[in-house]
Structures are given as structure tokens and as C-alpha cells.
Amino acid sequence: MRVFLCDDNEQYRLLARIVLEPIYEIVGEAGDGVEAIELAPELAPDVVLLDLNMPRLNGHEALPRLRELLPHARLLVLTSGQATDERERALAAGADGFILKPESVYALVGELAAALG
Numbered sequence: 001m002r003v004f005l006c007d008d009n010e011q012y013r014l015l016a017r018i019v020l021e022p023i024y025e026i027v028g029e030a031g032d033g034v035e036a037i038e039l040a041p042e043l044a045p046d047v048v049l050l051d052l053n054m055p056r057l058n059g060h061e062a063l064p065r066l067r068e069l070l071p072h073a074r075l076l077v078l079t080s081g082q083a084t085d086e087r088e089r090a091l092a093a094g095a096d097g098f099i100l101k102p103e104s105v106y107a108l109v110g111e112l113a114a115a116l117g
């Protein structure tokens with residue numbers, strides 16, 4: 001399973017990589033939506049973990065383009081809250097699901113497995 005990490009928080013990407021790498025193949029990282037769109041075609045991920053709050057181009061704005069570029073990938077949005085309007089907007093833009101950004105990055109393994117299951 002090829003996973004693409006898109007989040008502007010470099011430390012979160014590093015920690016996510018550490019906990020996910022034993023299970024998934026981390027094929028790349030992006031720090032904003034522009035990078036995510038640029039890298040997506042060559043990385044050909046099965047799963048994209050996409051932060052919504054990013055500079056240059058945020059997750060909401062990147063979603064429709066990622067959906068176009070990666071029609072078969074699972075686009076999973078990283079959220080830190082349960083805001084319903086935010087979720088509905090992301091679903092309408094092409095998201096497949098959500099991962100609650102846990103306080104501890106170790107919970108990410110379980111969150112991702114549940115989202116993929």
C-alpha cells in the first residue's frame with residue numbers, strides 16, 4: 001500500500017512516517033497543496049493523507065485536482081475536529097474518508113487501518 005503524506009507540519013509528517021513505515025510504503029511527502037498536485041502523478045499512491053489547513057493551496061482546494069489525477073486512490077482527509085460542514089465540503093470535493101488527527105501520532109496506525117478497512 002503506497003501512502004502519500006500531505007501536511008504542512010514537517011514534524012507531523014516525520015512522526016507519521018515513523019509510525020506508518022513498518023506497515024505501509026511511504027512514497028512521498030508534500031508540504032502544501034501545490035506540491036501535492038505536482039508530485040501525485042509520479043508517486044502514484046494508493047492512499048493520500050491530506051491535511052486541510054496548508055499554505056499556498058489548502059486541502060479543500062487541492063482535493064478536486066487530486067481526485068482527477070488519482071481516480072483510484074483513497075483520498076483521506078486529516079482533520080482535527082468533527083466539523084460537519086468541513087467534512088461535507090471535503091466529501092463533495094472528492095474525499096473518500098476522514099482521519100481524526102489524534103493527539104498521539106501512534107493512534108494514526110489504527111485510524112488509517114479503520115479508514116481503509
Ligand SMILES: [Mg+2]
Pocket residue numbers: 007008009051052053054
Ligand atoms: Mg496544517
